Amino acid sequence: MFEIDTSQIAAQVCGxxxxxxxxxxxxxxxxxxxxxxxxxVPAARFALEKMCENADIAAKKGYPVCQDTGMCVxxxxxxxxxxxxxxxxxxxxxxxxxxxxxxxxxSVLDPVTRVNTGTNAPAVLHxxxxxxxxxxxxxxxxxxxxxxxxxxxxxxxxxxxxxxKDLIVATxxxxxxxxxxxxxxxxxxxxxxxxxAKMSKQALFRKIGSHNPDPVLDDLERELTERIxxxxxxxxxxxxxxxxxxxxxxKYPTHISSLPVAVNILCHxxxxxxxxxxxxxxxxx
Amino acid sequence: xxxxxLTLPLDKAAIAKLNAGDGVLLSGQMLVFRDAGHKRLFQSxxxxxxxxxxxxxxxxxxxxxxxxxxxVLGSCGPTTSGRMDKYTPxxxxxxxxxxxxxxxxxxxxxxxxxxxxxxxxxxxxxxxALYSDTVTAVExxxxxxxxxxxxxRITVKDFPAIVAIDSKxxxxxxx
Numbered sequence: 155m156f157e158i159d160t161s162q163i164a165a166q167v168c169g170x171x172x173x174x175x176x177x178x179x180x181x182x183x184x185x186x187x188x189x190x191x192x193x194x195v196p197a198a199r200f201a202l203e204k205m206c207e208n209a210d211i212a213a214k215k216g217y218p219v220c221q222d223t224g225m226c227v228x229x230x231x232x233x234x235x236x237x238x239x240x241x242x243x244x245x246x247x248x249x250x251x252x253x254x255x256x257x258x259x260x261s262v263l264d265p266v267t268r269v270n271t272g273t274n275a276p277a278v279l280h281x282x283x284x285x286x287x288x289x290x291x292x293x294x295x296x297x298x299x300x301x302x303x304x305x306x307x308x309x310x311x312x313x314x315x316x317x318x319k320d321l322i323v324a325t326x327x328x329x330x331x332x333x334x335x336x337x338x339x340x341x342x343x344x345x346x347x348x349x350x351a352k353m354s355k356q357a358l359f360r361k362i363g364s365h366n367p368d369p370v371l372d373d374l375e376r377e378l379t380e381r382i383x384x385x386x387x388x389x390x391x392x393x394x395x396x397x398x399x400x401x402x403x404x405k406y407p408t409h410i411s412s413l414p415v416a417v418n419i420l421c422h423x424x425x426x427x428x429x430x431x432x433x434x435x436x437x438x439x
Numbered sequence: 440x441x442x443x444x445l446t447l448p449l450d451k452a453a454i455a456k457l458n459a460g461d462g463v464l465l466s467g468q469m470l471v472f473r474d475a476g477h478k479r480l481f482q483s484x485x486x487x488x489x490x491x492x493x494x495x496x497x498x499x500x501x502x503x504x505x506x507x508x509x510x511v512l513g514s515c516g517p518t519t520s521g522r523m524d525k526y527t528p529x530x531x532x533x534x535x536x537x538x539x540x541x542x543x544x545x546x547x548x549x550x551x552x553x554x555x556x557x558x559x560x561x562x563x564x565x566x567x568a569l570y571s572d573t574v575t576a577v578e579x580x581x582x583x584x585x586x587x588x589x590x591x592r593i594t595v596k597d598f599p600a601i602v603a604i605d606s607k608x609x610x611x612x613x614x
Contacts, residue, residue: 197460197601197611200440204563204599208516212568218514221504221567221587259504259513259587268475270586299519299541299564331542331612332519334564390563391543391612392460392601423565 156287156433159239160246163291166429166436167228167247167277170293171254174425175218178209181362182338182399182424189336189389189396198394205389205422219423223258224295226251226277229356233286248275261298280352288432290439292359295425300337301418303329306351309413318343318415319374323381325417326398331391334421338362339382339401342416344408354418357402359426371403378403389422442599448495449536454558457602459609463560465598469499469539473518475588476581477526484529491581491590494534500541502587504567512574512593514567517541520559524548531555539600543612553608561603561611573598 190202212219255274263270342353366372378401388394428439440462447467483490504513520540528551541564576594
């Protein structure tokens with residue numbers, strides 16, 4: 155049994171918040187730069203140039219990339235041979251959010267009273283027990299311009315995968331300029347209502363340019379990317395060839411009566427980091 | 440792109456020359472507020488005693504980060520304008536000249552902008568650090584309890600944007 159104090163997890167989450175609020179995820183930035191170099195529509199190229207320039211200023215001067223520093227979403231995959239000590243995991247992660255967001259925007263409030271919590275806590279924490287003796291922590295600062303454009307559909311089996319594909323593309327089309335395209339699209343297929351939504355968020359941690367290990371899903375991702383990039387929405391909705399930097403799909407078995415489809419949209423500034431704590435120390439994926 | 444330099448407050452003659460798709464660099468003063476500020480202003484308007492006036496102004500939909508380092512105002516890119524659509528026709532009909540935000544607007548907003556000879560600029564969403572570098576002064580005016588959503592007046596220099604809806608009601612966004 156490998157013991158980890160939750161304060162070690164908090165320290166990593168806090169460090170990640172400070173770092174990724176100022177630095178776009180590297181594969182996302184590279185994809186933006188590629189899109190800028192290819193774009194021929196003047197207003198879209200202008201937008202992509204400003205996005206790349208912004209990333210540069212943020213990294214060099216230590217300014218938050220975007221004023222919407224988001225709500226902090228944390229996935230913890232806890233190895234079954236790890237024993238957590240110290241505070242409750244949720245409390246430790248919320249400590250990390252309070253510290254990490256000290257000089258960032260506080261965007262989190264009570265949904266009924268609309269009174270701000272004042273600290274950006276609590277985080278949205280998902281915990282899964284997995285094999286092994288490591289803890290994998292995936293941290294994302296999720297902006298809500300794009301979160302608001304996300305959707306979930308409970309299709310019936312007769313509608314099938316073709317309808318699912320049409321709806322995924324239509325969701326990005328209808329979101330249009332609102333989620334700050336070029337976007338990254340996370341898709342969940344199957345499971346239950348809540349698992350489907352969770353998978354669509356987890357999919358957003360994939361690196362741009364990475365392939366899905368499932369060849370059928372990999373083909374599906376390629377097809378969806380091509381269809382979305384032919385919509386003509388383009389950077390900031392100004393037209394052109396880059397509406398999505400990537401489309402990533404996860405699936406899980408579902409019920410004979412249903413085909414759940416979740417589409418979680420991420421803006422062009424992906425702020426995400428994956429940390430693994432194990433016996434040999436800390437590594438970043 | 441050759442950007443057109445514009446000075447705020449904008450006059451209707453300068454606005455009339457702009458076409459959807461033009462790049463602009465804005466310099467001068469803007470009022471800044473977003474969802475909660477609009478909601479509260481409209482409550483005061485409905486109560487017959489507006490909390491403040493916006494005639495002749497340019498309103499920027501934005502809620503900043505706290506300032507860090509040598510920033511005058513923290514990171515400060517645009518938020519989604521569509522959430523302010525329900526307030527927008529009334530405001531253009533009562534003297535507002537321009538809005539700055541990001542994203543498409545309702546047909547009612549486009550009509551109101553056209554019938555009043557106004558303009559809607561799209562700033563580049565997500566470019567918070569870049570916009571922070573354009574801010575030379577900031578003053579928090581009203582609704583201090585709203586934190587990042589308080590009403591502010593900012594002074595900008597060479598703030599880049601695109602004309603998204605021009606005074607003829609032409610729009611850069613496809614349906």
